[in-house]
Amino acid sequence: MEECFNGDLKSFLDRVGNRWVISPNQEIFDEPNDPVVERNIKDCEIEARERENEKVKTEEKIDAGVDEAIEEIKKKGNGCFSLHSKVILANGKRIEVSQLSIGDKVCCGEKDGKLIFSEIYAIVHADDQTVTQYQRIDYLKKDGTEGTLRLTPKHHLFISQGKTIFAEDVRAHVTELLLFDGKKLIPVIPHRVAKEWELGYIAPFTQNGKIVVDEILCSCYAVAPPYQEIINFAMIPIHWFLEQLDYYNAIIKKSY
Secondary structure, three states: OHHHOOHHHHHHHHHOOOOOOOOOOOOOOOOOOOHHHHHHHHHHHHHHHHHHHHHHHHHHHHHHHHHHHHHHHHHHOOOOEOOOOEEEEOOOOEEEHHHOOOOOEEEEEEEOOEEEEEEEEEEEEEEEEEEEEEEEEEEEOOOOOEEEEEEOOOEEEEEOOOOEEEHHHOOOOOOOEEEEOOOOEEEEOOOEEEEEEEEEEEEEEEOOOEEEEOOEEEEEEEOOOOOHHHHHHHOHHHHHHHHHHHHHHHHHHHHO
16 A cells, blocks of 8 residues: 555655555545444544644734744844944854854854853844944954944944943043954053944844954943953843744744
8 A cells, every 4th residue: 555655645655654544534434434434534623623723823923922032132132233243153154244044053162272152043124125223343453454344233242351341432542442453352452442334224133232243352242331251141041042933943943
């Protein structure tokens, strides 16, 4: 009998662990079926309907939860980076922030001489059409070449004391930022700070709330008072929800 199954049916049976039974077709048999068989068929139909209803309810909850989560994220941190800003992946490749995908691991600093990479778990703002105001921060790299960081004025970035401040509070020749020189974070003082307008913006979130962008250690957050650990704690429910969303999406895909 299995030799008569087509490819789609065989694939389906593989996905359900090759669990199947022969059930008589009531439209074919003239004689009444065994009442046990009829009862089992009805039970299967009821179970199938209940599972389908439960799946629909789960999908509705997920959709509603996603909207709620995104709104909460927007309230807590609507600061962004320039689309052309560069980040460093775990494989050493440098790409523009606009090319990031969920699950990518990016450099977010170092500890005790060891580079730290954190996973992108959400990209909450992305737009390539809106003209956006940026705080342009120019600085000199270790090799003497000039580097430039662009981020929205209310975005947080780290200073040498380990604290975070708003980008709009950075002062040329005064503020000590943290520059990643390829091996470690070192203090750097910008020589020029100015307002600049550019098309587009993007806001990626990492697991630990930090990210090295254009060689400068930045926070993933904005708008709220710049207290990194407090915001990390406040973001736990959003982070947890997105993890649950991935889990339920995986279950739904597996059920098909």
